[in-house]
Amino acid sequence: MTAALAEALRAGDRRALAQALTRVEAGGAEALALLEALGPPRGAHRVGVTGPPGAGKSTLVSALAAVWRGAGRRVGVLAVDPSSPFTGGALLGDRIRMQAHLGDAGVFIRSMASRGALGGLAPAIYDAADVLDAAGFDPLLIETVGVGQGEVEVCAVADTTVVVLAPGAGDAVQGLKAGLLEVADLVVVNQADRAGAEALAQALDGTLDLRPGGAPPLLRTVATEGRGVAELAAGIDARRPGPNGAGAERPLRRARERIRAAVDRARAGRFWAGRAEALEAAARAVADGRLCAARAAAAFCEEDR
Numbered sequence: 001m002t003a004a005l006a007e008a009l010r011a012g013d014r015r016a017l018a019q020a021l022t023r024v025e026a027g028g029a030e031a032l033a034l035l036e037a038l039g040p041p042r043g044a045h046r047v048g049v050t051g052p053p054g055a056g057k058s059t060l061v062s063a064l065a066a067v068w069r070g071a072g073r074r075v076g077v078l079a080v081d082p083s084s085p086f087t088g089g090a091l092l093g094d095r096i097r098m099q100a101h102l103g104d105a106g107v108f109i110r111s112m113a114s115r116g117a118l119g120g121l122a123p124a125i126y127d128a129a130d131v132l133d134a135a136g137f138d139p140l141l142i143e144t145v146g147v148g149q150g151e152v153e154v155c156a157v158a159d160t161t162v163v164v165l166a167p168g169a170g171d172a173v174q175g176l177k178a179g180l181l182e183v184a185d186l187v188v189v190n191q192a193d194r195a196g197a198e199a200l201a202q203a204l205d206g207t208l209d210l211r212p213g214g215a216p217p218l219l220r221t222v223a224t225e226g227r228g229v230a231e232l233a234a235g236i237d238a239r240r241p242g243p244n245g246a247g248a249e250r251p252l253r254r255a256r257e258r259i260r261a262a263v264d265r266a267r268a269g270r271f272w273a274g275r276a277e278a279l280e281a282a283a284r285a286v287a288d289g290r291l292c293a294a295r296a297a298a299a300f301c302e303e304d305r
């Protein structure tokens with residue numbers, strides 16, 4: 001049954017695709033069997049799109065999908081919701097922004113919760129990308145909100161990382177500089193129609209010049225009008241990892257990060273299971289000033305030996 005599902009998926013069957021994604025999201029032995037049955041990846045270009053909330057990532061992703069559809073490509077989109085309790089509206093918004101592609105079998109869009117109780121991207125996101133790859137979608141766009149550690153993780157999933165910024169996020173840029181900009185293969189100033197966009201681009205230009213290993217390309221877009229989007233699509237295509245090209249080491253790095261993340265997560269889950277009360281008690285003691293946080297952590301670590 002698993003082999004039949006994998007086969008139908010590779011043949012492009014839509015229902016098989018939905019079924020396969022549901023299965024990998026559920027996890028467990030059946031998910032594992034299916035992922036194994038998919039065989040080696042076809043090599044879809046995995047593109048991470050990250051940046052602060054409201055920068056226009058979803059609008060840009062939708063516009064990019066339109067460009068690639070025009071070139072006859074089949075585009076997969078995974079929108080990762082890092083904090084599901086708060087962004088129910090954002091997901092709904094994403095669906096509205098992407099509805100231009102409704103009814104087009106050449107664009108597949110799925111929103112996924114990262115279920116980040118332990119932090120980090122859920123392994124299911126990596127797995128879902130493999131399913132879309134097997135189904136022949138290429139490129140795969142993975143949208144995540146870059147608000148902290150997420151940006152490093154999106155790199156672990158992606159061959160190419162696009163960082164989207166917009167005017168008004170001026171203060172955020174300072175804080176994000178170290179994290180987001182360091183991992184960017186392409187930097188986009190979106191909402192280039194708005195006041196402050198040029199100042200932001202200039203500030204970024206100066207910052208990016210200082211980056212070790214050279215400055216990534218900086219592009220300006222107006223996602224809502226599609227301006228600059230074809231250029232961005234071309235810039236992304238140019239970064240497609242080849243055997244000798246830029247990013248050739250990415251699949252290896254991705255494999256390493258992915259294995260490590262899955263194991264860390266499983267271990268952490270096991271460790272904290274049954275320790276909810278102990279954690280609560282320790283947290284209270286720390287919050288009340290009765291216990292040093294470092295000491296509390298050290299005590300838990302001691303139990304893990």
Ligand SMILES: Nc1nc2c(ncn2[C@@H]2O[C@H](COP(=O)(O)OP(=O)(O)OP(=O)(O)O)[C@@H](O)[C@H]2O)c(=O)[nH]1
Binds near residue numbers: 052191
């Ligand atoms: N003026 C202008 N508005 C834009 C542009 N791109 C996006 N917007 C608007 O900015 C708002 C946020 O866009 P989204 O695409 O939802 O941004 P996002 O980065 O995906 O947001 P989150 O997923 O919530 O982090 C929407 O109202 C868009 O219509 C642009 O180029 N110019």
Ligand SMILES: [Mg+2]
Binds near residue numbers: 058059090094143
């Ligand atoms: Mg969005």
